[in-house]
Every structure is written in C-alpha cells, then in structure tokens.
Amino acid sequence: MNFTEKLKRAVMSSKSTLCVGLDPSPELIPKPLYNQFNDDSRRILEFCRRVIESTKLHACAFKPNTAFFEALGSEGWSVLEEVSDMIPSNRILIADAKRGDIGNTAMKYRQAFFDRLGADAVTLNPLMGMDTLEPFLDDEQKAVFVLAMTSNSGAGDFLHRRFEGRMSLGEYIAEELSKMRENSLAQLGLVVGATHTDKIQNVIGAFPEAHLLIPGIGAQGGSVKNILNALHSHEGIPIINSSRSIIYSGGDHENWEELITQKVLEFKNSLQTLTDRYA
C-alpha cells in the first residue's frame, strides 16, 4: 500500500485529519503520572503510551518530535523506538526530525527513520539543497514533508522573504519540490505553519498536489477557520498537527487522560468541514 492510500485509510477510519504531536517534556507530564516513576525515560514512555491510547480513535497520525527524546540521550532514543512501535499500524507515523544533510549522511538518516524506526514519513530541511532529499524518495510507502513555511516568528528571517523572483523562499521551495514529483516514488509533502495562513496560499499554490503537514494550531495560535479558507482548493491531503495543546490539556488532574480525549475530540470536530472532503 502506498503512502497516500495509507493516509486516506487513516483519515477515513479516524474520521479525522488531526495529527497528535508527541513532544514529551518530563517537567510538563501530569503529576499523577510523573509521581509514579523515578526516572524521566520511564515517565515519557508511559506518558506517550497513554496519550496514544487516549487519542488514537480521533487522530489519523502521530508525530514524535525527535528533540524531546534525544534530550534524554540513548535512553530517550530507546523510548522513541518503543513509542514508534505503539502507533497503531492503521495510523501514520511521522518522525519530526527536520534533518537535512549531504548524500551519504542523508542516507544514514533515511536508515534511522524509515528502515529502523519504521516511520511512514519524515520532516526534512532543504537548506543544503534539494539533492539532500533524494535518499528518502525511493519507496512508495513513504513520504517526506519538506519545511516551506514554519510557524515561528523567525520564519520571517528567510522563508517569508522574496527569493529568485518568487513571493517567498517558501514558495520557491514548494516549486522546486513539485519538479521532483516524476522522479520520486515517495509522496512529497510540505510543512506549512498555521500561524501564517496569509502566507501559505502562494506556497501551497506552487504545489497543489502536495500533502501538507500543518503545525501551529492551538498553543502556537493558528486558527482553524483561516486554515479551512486557505485550503479550499488544495488537492493534497492536509494533516493538521497539534502537540502541546492536546497532550498537556489534562493539566495535573487525576482524570487527565479523559481530558485529553475531550480535547482531541474538540479539535477533530473543529476540523470536520475539512475532514469531510477526504473521509
């Protein structure tokens, strides 16, 4: 089954275009869980396990962010492996790694995330050149999501700026990526931040068939309504990510897991108009 087919099925079975971002910080883990364990690796493992259990019916994808695991060293990486194995096989696993390096190094990153971790998709940073993406493109079961317009204010430093006569560097990246379509077995996607919906129109317009990974709703302030408007004629499937706004929505309450389920349902429902196009 190729990536697009798997994604469509995941959207249909969850009736959701929502992705749950797994950014586990020990210091933010609900106290009732935190206090059960003595070490941070165990804490983030159990936290991720319960977040996945509490949200898997209502999310099409999960996106562990590698930084939060690497911060705990090799034990953290081991947790990342266990967490990856917990993602239901009918859901999409996106390794949010934002790697980008030259050929022989990129090949090793491909091994790390596709071959060993078993991710369906990986986020990539194209700054070092579009050739750095190539080692990730030879498998139709996989996808890459390439940074084009991020959700932080610093995106104004480079990605929002005019480049080579295009409206923005982000648009230029989208256009260059679209040219790689016919030589790629993997699906090509873009990361476009929800906090800059005014700016994403020209980016996604440059590659209308691209699947989209859209971070920034919730904690980062992006509005669902603006996203819906921006996507009205887009052909690729949008995956709407929220991390902190979902996984920490239970605070330190004893029933934090129920609260997370409520929150993910709330997000899912707010995206229903969008989801109905695909599910």
Add this chain to the structure above:
Amino acid sequence: MNFTEKLKRAVMSSKSTLCVGLDPSPELIPKPLYNQFNDDSRRILEFCRRVIESTKLHACAFKPNTAFFEALGSEGWSVLEEVSDMIPSNRILIADAKRGDIGNTAMKYRQAFFDRLGADAVTLNPLMGMDTLEPFLDDEQKAVFVLAMTSNSGAGDFLHRRFEGRMSLGEYIAEELSKMRENSLAQLGLVVGATHTDKIQNVIGAFPEAHLLIPGIGAQGGSVKNILNALHSHEGIPIINSSRSIIYSGGDHENWEELITQKVLEFKNSLQTLTDRYA
C-alpha cells in the same frame, strides 16, 4: 575556560587546525577490525576508539556526525555517548547534528548536545530563523557553527543564490549571525565548504571574527591551497575537517591504524602554514 581559549589550546597542543570527522559506516570499517565483532554497534564503537587513538596527537577537534550513529538506533546513540566520552578533554568535540527548530524544541536539542553529550560545539541549520539559535547561546564554554556554505553541489540551490541584495544567501546568513555577537555568550561560527573557495570569500568577509568549520577537503575534493588563500585575512580560527579521507585511509590493511596516523600527519603538515598563525 571559554570556547575560544579551549580551541586555541587545542590547536597549540596538537599543533594542528585539523578536525577528524567521525562518520562510522559498518560496511566501510577495515575488515581486520570488522571481523572481530558480531554486531555493528560494537564495530563502530571500536572503530571510533581506534581512530581517535590514532589521530588525537595531530588533531585539535573531533566531529562525530549524528546520522551515522542514529542509523543504528538507540544502540547507535549509546555508542555516540561512549565516543563523546573518549574525546580527550583538551580537544574540541563538535556534534555535527545540523539541527534547527523552534524555541522549545531547540531547547531540547541544546540539552541533548551540550548538557547531556557534553559537546563543546554543535552545527546548526538556520533555515527556520535566527531565533532558533538562541537556546544555544547562553554559555561561554560553547560554540555554534551555523550552516552558511556547504560543500555539496546542492548548495547551489539556495546558499549560493543572491538573497536580499547580498551576493548569496550564505553571505546573508553570515551577516545576520554577526549581528547576534553582542547578545551571545557562546562563540559564533560558520560552516563554509572547502569545495567552493571562490564563494566563501564574501561569506567569511561578512563576519571576519567567526570561527570556521570547513568541511570538504579530501574525499569531497576541496583543495588546501585554495583554503589558505581564502583565509589570509580572516580573524576567527578555522577548523579544517576531513572525515572519510582520514578514517578510511587504512583500507583493509592489517596496519590500518598506522596508515590513518600517516594520513592525519600528512593533512596536518599540509595545513602548517595556516596553523602557524594560531599555534
């Protein structure tokens, strides 16, 4: 001791500006060593140990490339930790991670590489904005090396191109980085590839005080003579990296370790004119 002082002492005690890049691929490890072990993690651990032993008198720095360790998953990351502990304390440890992400994620990467791995420096990718560098700048014992001009041909896609009226995006990055000097306790450095010496002049000219990490001599084809010319008036200290050309120079010979020592001496000698400015 701040980073610059530690770097100067490392250059003086090794009489070398050379950095040995640790890119351990199991399939390229000398057969006499490879055949002694049954698993790849053990192989790359022992290989790195012997490479470090064979080169440490003649190199001021070591640069493990995270991809080559991540390709072996959590066991690989565990090897990365052991290898980091093997680097002599009077040598510079550069984590070649090329990370770049927004604030709370960048903070986790900082923890991973500075706090946990104990690296003196890390390579960073600025595409998502100069604000992504900030979590790495609060410690005078540390340095960051920011991608400005890489050594692959794909650098022509973005970094070589004109941007905001400057000669290249790489030059623009260098200029933006130089503006962060007064607010940074960490030392600020640039990664500039040795294969494009014609293009690095304007990049390093935009930030003459930056320390430089210069990959691309050896296997990637950069010439030492061209580097020497490009650096004649640069104020920051250049760290000249070679990875594959050194670590695999022993082939499958029984005396591969001696051959690596010969090769590193050869590189060191070729850089003597440059090193004499600092040692």
